[in-house]
Amino acid sequence: MDKFVSTWSDGKTLPENYVFSTEMRPGEHVPVSKNIPVIDLGKAVGLDRKETIQKIIEASQEFGFFQVINHGVPQTVIDDARTAYQDFFDLPTEEKLKLCSSDISQKCIYYTSNVVYDEEDIHAWRDSLRHFCSPLEECIHSWPQKPTKYREVVGKYVTEVNEMGTRILELISEGLKLGVGYFANELSQEQYLSIHCYPPCPDPSLTLGLRPHCDTGLITILLQGTVAGLQTLTDGQWIGVEPILDAFVINIGYQLQIVSNGKLHSVEHRAVTNKDETRMTAAFFIEPKGDCIVEPAKALINAENPPIYKSVKYAEFVQVFREAYLGKIKNALEPYMITSTSSLSTE
Numbered sequence: 494m495d496k497f498v499s500t501w502s503d504g505k506t507l508p509e510n511y512v513f514s515t516e517m518r519p520g521e522h523v524p525v526s527k528n529i530p531v532i533d534l535g536k537a538v539g540l541d542r543k544e545t546i547q548k549i550i551e552a553s554q555e556f557g558f559f560q561v562i563n564h565g566v567p568q569t570v571i572d573d574a575r576t577a578y579q580d581f582f583d584l585p586t587e588e589k590l591k592l593c594s595s596d597i598s599q600k601c602i603y604y605t606s607n608v609v610y611d612e613e614d615i616h617a618w619r620d621s622l623r624h625f626c627s628p629l630e631e632c633i634h635s636w637p638q639k640p641t642k643y644r645e646v647v648g649k650y651v652t653e654v655n656e657m658g659t660r661i662l663e664l665i666s667e668g669l670k671l672g673v674g675y676f677a678n679e680l681s682q683e684q685y686l687s688i689h690c691y692p693p694c695p696d697p698s699l700t701l702g703l704r705p706h707c708d709t710g711l712i713t714i715l716l717q718g719t720v721a722g723l724q725t726l727t728d729g730q731w732i733g734v735e736p737i738l739d740a741f742v743i744n745i746g747y748q749l750q751i752v753s754n755g756k757l758h759s760v761e762h763r764a765v766t767n768k769d770e771t772r773m774t775a776a777f778f779i780e781p782k783g784d785c786i787v788e789p790a791k792a793l794i795n796a797e798n799p800p801i802y803k804s805v806k807y808a809e810f811v812q813v814f815r816e817a818y819l820g821k822i823k824n825a826l827e828p829y830m831i832t833s834t835s836s837l838s839t840e
Contacts, residue, residue, distance in 0.1 A: 497605045499620050499692050500586050507695045511616050517705075519765045521698050525721055525733035529556055531740065534657070535563030537664055549661070550668040550757070553745050557760030558725055560740045561661070566653045571716065571739055573642075574650035578773055580640040581622060582690045588639055592622070600625045600635035612819060618766045619691045619702045626651045626684040626777075647686070654741075654777045655684055658714050661743060662779070669753055671790050679785040680752070681711055687776045691722060694766035702772070703764035707825070708746040709814045710780030715742040720772040726761040747810070747826060748781055751802045754789035783808035803829045 495501045512518075530552040537545040552559035581589070592603035595610060601624035602608070606616035608623075625632045629651060637643050659677070666675040691702040702722060717723055723734040723742065734742060750759045766772070781787055788804035810825070817825040 496610065497586070497620050498618055499582065499690060502692055504693045505695055507699060511618055511700045513615055513700055517701070518699055519697065519701060519731070523724055523731045523733050523765070525735050527735055529734050530559040531737065532559050532561050533563050534561045534565065537660070546664050546668040549664055553665070553757040556725065556727065557745045557758045558734065558742060560737055560742050562737070562740050564657050564741055566657055568739065570649050570653050573646045574775065577640055577643045577646045578688045578775060581637055581643060582620070582773070584639055592637065600632050601637070609815065609819060617703055618694050618700045619689050621687055621689045623685060623687040626655070626686055627682060651686060651777070654714055657741070658712060658777065658779045661712065669756065669790070669793065671792050675790070676711065679782045680787070681779050682782050683780040685778050687778070689774050689776070691764065691766050691772040693769055693771060695768070697766040697768055700766060701763055702766045705761050705763045706818055707759040707761055708744060708778065709748065709811055710746040710778050711749045712746055712779050713744050714777040715744070716775040717742050718773055720767055720770050722764045722767065722772045724763050724765060748787050748807065751787050751805070751829070752790050754793045754798065755801050756793065781807040801831055803831055805829050
């Protein structure tokens with residue numbers, strides 16, 4: 494199928510159906526910022542625990558993003574996973590196409606631009622592999638059979654990154670004073686991994702690797718690599734997130750914004766392309782189960798701080814999010830925001 498960028502692109506021509514509207518184009522230059530907080534996660538187990546938690550909460554409030562170092566994920570696990578991702582995208586096209594699908598209910602799919610490719614007028618400059626990770630012992634059998642060590646290597650990576658994500662959510666829970674284990678239930682029981690390959694692009698100023706959006710779940714854990722491309726919207730301006738080798742970028746999702754009753758913020762972000770280098774990233778998503786009812790935590794609600802979001806079934810929210818992603822509605826959160834005249838119940 495010639496719709497996959499890595500299959501047909503010669504690095505010289507940008508087709509019209511990849512050229513975004515003027516207001517969506519990234520332009521020639523966006524500065525890389527060093528202001529996104531970099532947090533030493535190793536300090537959370539010692540005397541600096543309270544200070545580390547405070548840094549996480551402040552970063553989640555101000556930026557909706559932070560990076561973590563000394564995170565506990567072994568270097569060999571990261572390196573082996575990176576190699577496995579690269580080896581997959583280096584496979585012959587016919588091998589990768591065995592997993593080609595736009596059916597998001599399948600446990601493992603290979604797609605280009607977005608899973609809603611056929612509904613898009615303008616496409617994003619990327620190819621992607623996505624697979625579910627929970628429960629791991631079941632999902633792993635649907636992952637790519639080639640490269641031969643992919644399942645073994647990425648299985649270890651997923652286990653380590655999920656454990657790190659659990660620790661981060663526990664620190665956030667403590668920082669919000671929600672008690673121990675608040676997220677250790679159906680709020681965080683769905684996980685999936687998306688590996689994105691952004692080939693060299695003829696004109697990065699005209700297209701995007703990923704259009705602006707916020708993430709739907711609790712948190713996303715991104716292994717960014719050394720090629721810049723992630724940008725966040727801060728104070729109305731796009732800024733680049735500095736690539737730090739072997740650090741993980743953490744961003745707050747919509748559901749954590751709802752649970753925190755707006756104390757923590759999910760921030761719009763996008764991915765731009767590169768003219769000379771391939772960029773490869775791995776995003777690990779921690780999300781609620783589809784039938785989970787997400788609502789502001791009761792511990793954060795009182796007469797002075799009433800709920801600002803309605804309760805919502807997560808699967809229903811995801812459907813609304815897709816409409817927002819395609820531009821059919823302006824904001825995925827808007828239908829669930831409480832006004833003075835709206836009901837507090839799920840609609």
